[in-house]
Amino acid sequence: MSPIARPISPHLEIYRWRVNMWQSVLHRLTGLFLCLGALLLAWGLIAVATGADAWGNFSAFCASGLGFVLLIGWSWALLFHLCNGIQHLFRDTGMGYDAAQRDHSHTPSYFATGWIVIAASVVLTALVWIALFAHASGGAA
């Protein structure tokens, strides 16, 4: 069964990009990416339950170049999805949603919180990895 070719309204391309659109897109993309991360969690737990050899394979993957890049990606994806999700939960209560707060010429808190969410996710990710490296070098010295 093929989809019916109905006339459709103009899509995203007619709108000016604003931070809430980036948040929406990023929330969905990080959510998809985190579903893959959930499978990594499953792999890790199964590896620990299986034995030292299986754990060795898992930790070798995490320590590899690809694993390192993916772990940085997953940590940021988790923290962005978390920060943006918390904003979602507050907005579910109706907070920050009225017209005045969406009007850029008055109090643009609707957009400001969006930038805060993105900045917070990046800063928190950086802090996590800086703390990890500081701990690693401190532990080795």
Added chain:
Amino acid sequence: MNVRVGTDDVRGQLRNPMKYARGLGSAQSGVRHWWLQRLTAVALAPLSLWFLWLCAGLVHADYAAVRAAIAEPVHAVLLVALVVSLFWHGALGLQVVIEDYVHTRWQEITLQILVRFGAFLAAVACLFAIARIALP
């Protein structure tokens, strides 16, 4: 079309009032999906931060230390809570993505089944692994 009986607009009463009382809507599921997504999100907010902290502490640990950390009762219980809410939340999210972007019916149904089964299997495998690690 002007359909009035007395002062009431009958068009507003063509639906059985029970429909509004139950609040289930046209899909007969009401706000169940929305609510479960929020419920699992609220659970995941502290659990994922705790999980990040747990992982950070185990970055350079050897196999025995990792196994011992997961076997700790508090960690095992929180991991079970994390796994259940994580795969549930993920399945709910993937369901919406498929609903939004896959418009060929047989592909949509196939993907929805695969997501549900995959999330369930992965969650059960995680729980089984935690049980194997934590139980004597």
